[in-house]
Amino acid sequence: MSMHPKPIGPVPEDTARVARAAFPKGTTYIQMRDALGAIYEDEDFSELFEVRGRPAIAPWRLALVTLMQFSEGLSDRQAAEAVRARIDWKYALGLQLTDPGFDFSVLSEFRSRLVEGGKEELLLEKLLEVCKERGYLKVRGRQRTDSTHVLGALRVLSQLEQTAETMRAALNALAAADLDWLREHADPKWFERYARRIEDQRLPKGKEARKEYLQTVGADGARLLAQLDDPHTPRILKTLGEVEILRQLWEQRYVQSPEGELRARDPKERPEAAYCIESPYETEVRYATKRGMSWIGYKVHLTESCDEGLPHLITNVHTTAATATDVKQLCAIQEGLAKSGLLPAEQLADAAYVCGSNLVSSHACRIDLIGPTYEDRQWQAKRGEGFDVANFSIDWEKKAVTCPQGRKSIRWSETKTARGRSMIHIDFSPNDCAACPSRPSCTRAKNLPRTLTLQPKEEHEAIQFARERQKREDFAALYSRRAGIEGTISQGVRAFVLYVKLATGA
Numbered sequence: 001m002s003m004h005p006k007p008i009g010p011v012p013e014d015t016a017r018v019a020r021a022a023f024p025k026g027t028t029y030i031q032m033r034d035a036l037g038a039i040y041e042d043e044d045f046s047e048l049f050e051v052r053g054r055p056a057i058a059p060w061r062l063a064l065v066t067l068m069q070f071s072e073g074l075s076d077r078q079a080a081e082a083v084r085a086r087i088d089w090k091y092a093l094g095l096q097l098t099d100p101g102f103d104f105s106v107l108s109e110f111r112s113r114l115v116e117g118g119k120e121e122l123l124l125e126k127l128l129e130v131c132k133e134r135g136y137l138k139v140r141g142r143q144r145t146d147s148t149h150v151l152g153a154l155r156v157l158s159q160l161e162q163t164a165e166t167m168r169a170a171l172n173a174l175a176a177a178d179l180d181w182l183r184e185h186a187d188p189k190w191f192e193r194y195a196r197r198i199e200d201q202r203l204p205k206g207k208e209a210r211k212e213y214l215q216t217v218g219a220d221g222a223r224l225l226a227q228l229d230d231p232h233t234p235r236i237l238k239t240l241g242e243v244e245i246l247r248q249l250w251e252q253r254y255v256q257s258p259e260g261e262l263r264a265r266d267p268k269e270r271p272e273a274a275y276c277i278e279s280p281y282e283t284e285v286r287y288a289t290k291r292g293m294s295w296i297g298y299k300v301h302l303t304e305s306c307d308e309g310l311p312h313l314i315t316n317v318h319t320t321a322a323t324a325t326d327v328k329q330l331c332a333i334q335e336g337l338a339k340s341g342l343l344p345a346e347q348l349a350d351a352a353y354v355c356g357s358n359l360v361s362s363h364a365c366r367i368d369l370i371g372p373t374y375e376d377r378q379w380q381a382k383r384g385e386g387f388d389v390a391n392f393s394i395d396w397e398k399k400a401v402t403c404p405q406g407r408k409s410i411r412w413s414e415t416k417t418a419r420g421r422s423m424i425h426i427d428f429s430p431n432d433c434a435a436c437p438s439r440p441s442c443t444r445a446k447n448l449p450r451t452l453t454l455q456p457k458e459e460h461e462a463i464q465f466a467r468e469r470q471k472r473e474d475f476a477a478l479y480s481r482r483a484g485i486e487g488t489i490s491q492g493v494r495a496f497v498l499y500v501k502l503a504t505g506a
């Protein structure tokens, strides 16, 4: 399919006249066309179309229809019908009143082109660009970020059902790829055991019977995998995605003894939730819990502008596995904002995003990350009368620390934690601490001197600065502006089904 870019003209006269008469105050789409123009141009999508072939429907219109369709939650058929029948849609799309529109199938074709061409973010980026040009979005302004859970578009299955359904999915894929091979290698009982979806079958009742069923499914899967590992098995069957999922799931759910006996793993023996496959049909979903709520799916991080006197616009959408922590996502969010030329001067986020390294990396991008910093949990800081880390003077150049009693540290060791974070351990002299009159305010360790653990210089100083700032009276008013993002998330969930990630990737 080819595309020949054409200049976008004004809204046809008849369409504009009828639209104005029917909607004197305008509608969302009439106002959108008036305020933002056509938003997209055909050239924006030129990489996605051939130079020759049947001419495509103007991609700028399909992009607008896609936005309008998702804003109203319309199916492709309903959106195509709206293009044909609704005056405000014709106005936004610059169509004549007599225009018959297009077949609904072009919308899914257009989305497929966007996804295959890696241009799915183009729709948001161009919209933001136009908003920026027209002054609705301030460069280096204030933005706020928060996350919410997103359910995978799948039926939640028990562990038993997941295992058997994964075997079924692999058998179906093998049948489609090479039915003769499957007929030759499959156990005849498998056709009966895995013919119907597992959740539609009557699974055995009782703990022992279910355990036996899980063992049977495990043995079936192990046997199938052994047959696939045979050097004579066609390579195409070995590399099927469903076979790879079966292999991974069996490694996660079963273990083989040195004698060759297969047994189901105890839940405690399974890998972390971040690696556990939850469905053979949507392999990226993960099981997660947060504040007593559990879900299988993803997490989405929304960032929106919140400058006074300007509309609040979503500037970045970042989707991760449900198990990914918020604190690890801030850099990726800021990279996305930098790519769109939308880095803020101030970014408001809750405590889940604030840590020393994020404060430092934000500072490097000239962003003031504003959010509550984790508190010093040492008893000295909690009581408010002991010597916490802020009471010690640190000479980073000389790698020496002086305590409130004026004693110098005797050791400065730089180490890495199990997770690879750099830390610095400080030791004071046992003799100094043993004879110290302030010892009760400094350490409770019997017969041991005071020790400190510091983060690297930039992170330490950033945390200290943030802790001091959050004690100030004006901090609460500054941070209170973050709360508005929860309204945006709520609107996304209630009005735009944000909580379900559709299998199409929408």
Ligand code: SF4
Residues within 6 Å of the ligand: 387, 403, 404, 405, 406, 407, 428, 432, 433, 434, 436, 437, 438, 439, 442, 443, 449, 450
């Ligand atoms: S206990 Fe040791 S480190 Fe603490 S104030 Fe006394 S001398 Fe300094």
